[in-house]
Amino acid sequence: MKLRPSTSKSARITRLFLLVFFLLALDSPGVVASTPRASSNSDMFSLGVSQSKDPICVGDVVNVTVQWGPNINYDPGGGLAPVLPLAGPTRIKLQAGLGSFYPDASFTPGSYSGTHTVTYTAEKAGKEKIFAVAWFGDSSDAIASDTFTIKACDYKFTLDGVFNLDVQTEGISYSVEYTVKSHGVLTAPDPDKPFNLEGNMKKVKLDAVYTSFSSSKCTLFTYEPGTGGGFVDAKTEPRQNGNGMVLQLAPPQDMAWDVDLSFACDGNPLSISGVYPSTSSDPWVSAEFPMGSGQQSVKLDMFEIPMNKMNGNPGVSASYTATLTLEKVQPK
Numbered sequence: 001m002k003l004r005p006s007t008s009k010s011a012r013i014t015r016l017f018l019l020v021f022f023l024l025a026l027d028s029p030g031v032v033a034s035t036p037r038a039s040s041n042s043d044m045f046s047l048g049v050s051q052s053k054d055p056i057c058v059g060d061v062v063n064v065t066v067q068w069g070p071n072i073n074y075d076p077g078g079g080l081a082p083v084l085p086l087a088g089p090t091r092i093k094l095q096a097g098l099g100s101f102y103p104d105a106s107f108t109p110g111s112y113s114g115t116h117t118v119t120y121t122a123e124k125a126g127k128e129k130i131f132a133v134a135w136f137g138d139s140s141d142a143i144a145s146d147t148f149t150i151k152a153c154d155y156k157f158t159l160d161g162v163f164n165l166d167v168q169t170e171g172i173s174y175s176v177e178y179t180v181k182s183h184g185v186l187t188a189p190d191p192d193k194p195f196n197l198e199g200n201m202k203k204v205k206l207d208a209v210y211t212s213f214s215s216s217k218c219t220l221f222t223y224e225p226g227t228g229g230g231f232v233d234a235k236t237e238p239r240q241n242g243n244g245m246v247l248q249l250a251p252p253q254d255m256a257w258d259v260d261l262s263f264a265c266d267g268n269p270l271s272i273s274g275v276y277p278s279t280s281s282d283p284w285v286s287a288e289f290p291m292g293s294g295q296q297s298v299k300l301d302m303f304e305i306p307m308n309k310m311n312g313n314p315g316v317s318a319s320y321t322a323t324l325t326l327e328k329v330q331p332k
Helices: 008-026 301-310
Strands: 045-050 061-070 091-095 099-102 114-122 126-136 139-151 155-169 172-186 198-215 218-238 245-249 253-265 268-277 285-289 294-297 316-328
Touching: 045 126, 061 091, 061 126, 061 139, 155 198, 155 245, 155 301, 172 218, 172 301, 198 253, 245 316, 285 294, 285 316, 301 316
Parallel strands: 045 139
Antiparallel strands: 045 061, 061 114, 091 126, 099 114, 126 139, 155 172, 155 316, 172 198, 198 218, 218 245, 218 253, 245 285, 253 268, 294 316
């Protein structure tokens, strides 16, 4: 870092610029409808079961629709005349191999014909085949099935942080906006652990832009926006209660600010340049997603600590917002 000789006022302004970067550096771091199986002529009831999405992701919750009614083609055999039942099935039971039903896998129709909807939660990857079995008394009557694919889907994370600094002192006022951004795709190395996702060496981008500058005696005659970058590793794991995920970003690697600006006060030119390292705690950023995806506000030490220190200085106002977003990449 180099500073050319200046007046006392220039020195004070220089210290304000340096305070900003020093504190930030030092303390930071396609939908397909399924077709129910046709009922046999020996079945008293016509039965169907279906859900409309294929493929779906592990963790997805979808609606499963069951339909039943009298089989107009019913033939009891033996030359006997068909006699249709006077009531609906005694019960209908659902079965699945890679997921579960809610609120129950068995229900009493309660009507001669109709539809009933339950939710299905996909729990494992693979080819799923769900069954619906209609019971009449103690005997099974009609059977229907539907098949679809369950995938261990990828997720995308996004970090978006904005730090705003306003300085109002005698003879000079300026505003600066600092941003940090990162994003990347997370995949599951082990298909049997679809919520243990990883994404390594994802880019982190840093920027600093002066949004306003005014002074009666100072002129900002050259300015290169502050830039920086690095890399970050990201991972997720299931929450302790088993619902949703926790997303964590490890401390960035090789991340630093690069600052270069020049200005003149009272006719005396000044220049400031330098590279400022950025470090942080481990994990760098963390957030819980109870629903498995969404957006959460997060604490970012590289903004939090400088904000707290700067807000104690007269004429200085600092604030920031930071969010971490987790989105499911829809399967194809």
